[in-house]
Amino acid sequence: MSLKPLTLWTLRGHAGTPNPWKVLMILEELKVPYELKLVDLADLKKEPYESLNPNGRVPTLEDPNTGITIWESGAILEYLVDTYDKQHTISFTAGSKEYYESKQWLHYQVSGQGPYFGQAAWFTVYHPEKVPSAVDRYVNEIRRVLGVLNRSLQDKVYLVGGKYSYADAAFVPWFEVAALFWSSEMDLEKSFPHVNSWLNRIKARPVIVKTIDDNLKARAAAAAAEGK
Numbered sequence: 001m002s003l004k005p006l007t008l009w010t011l012r013g014h015a016g017t018p019n020p021w022k023v024l025m026i027l028e029e030l031k032v033p034y035e036l037k038l039v040d041l042a043d044l045k046k047e048p049y050e051s052l053n054p055n056g057r058v059p060t061l062e063d064p065n066t067g068i069t070i071w072e073s074g075a076i077l078e079y080l081v082d083t084y085d086k087q088h089t090i091s092f093t094a095g096s097k098e099y100y101e102s103k104q105w106l107h108y109q110v111s112g113q114g115p116y117f118g119q120a121a122w123f124t125v126y127h128p129e130k131v132p133s134a135v136d137r138y139v140n141e142i143r144r145v146l147g148v149l150n151r152s153l154q155d156k157v158y159l160v161g162g163k164y165s166y167a168d169a170a171f172v173p174w175f176e177v178a179a180l181f182w183s184s185e186m187d188l189e190k191s192f193p194h195v196n197s198w199l200n201r202i203k204a205r206p207v208i209v210k211t212i213d214d215n216l217k218a219r220a221a222a223a224a225a226e227g228k
């Protein structure tokens, strides 16, 4: 069956933005055809984009094969594996223990890793005033999340069922972004060795190498365009 390309909405000029990047990795892994549509930061919270995504953020996915438009990166990942991973290459049989565990980790990524890493980035980079207590709070939360992952991974190669899944992939983009800002505080190899080996294992996968590389190139191009 030939598929029409799906449309993934992401931010113009903000290459490597973590939530759309998460979706890209899964589209690539499942070899689902897609095209990117870029929206400017200034146009996110107005029409016509708000009709696609009333939350005015990226990513949003449009699938012409099913007529479904969906936003929230975690829901998009679930949609993609339910619809396009019938062989369960990176997901698990509906109703199984692993099926629910993979959802558990995905929800932890979306509610635990994403917001804390996001707020740490906000108060480190974008907030107009320097607020050390806010930076401390969120960088400490990053360490706490890392501790949870490290303990959970101490006797495992992947988060669920002994195999690589979409739940592992979901954590990667924020780690890549975090490495740019807090590499000294995080020292994964020394302080969170199980997380470190797990990330290295995931980042050896060709699809992950490709999406990280594409993002680095796009980031460099965006910086060059801004004259940085």
Ligand SMILES: N[C@@H](CCC(=O)N[C@@H](CS)C(=O)NCC(=O)O)C(=O)O
Pocket (backbone or CB within 6 Å): 017, 018, 019, 020, 044, 056, 057, 058, 059, 071, 072, 073, 074, 110, 114
């Ligand atoms: N919970 C949302 C978060 C989406 C999100 O925060 N996206 C960022 C980019 S990674 C964004 O659109 N930021 C622009 C803004 O906040 O206006 C998801 O997981 O999709």
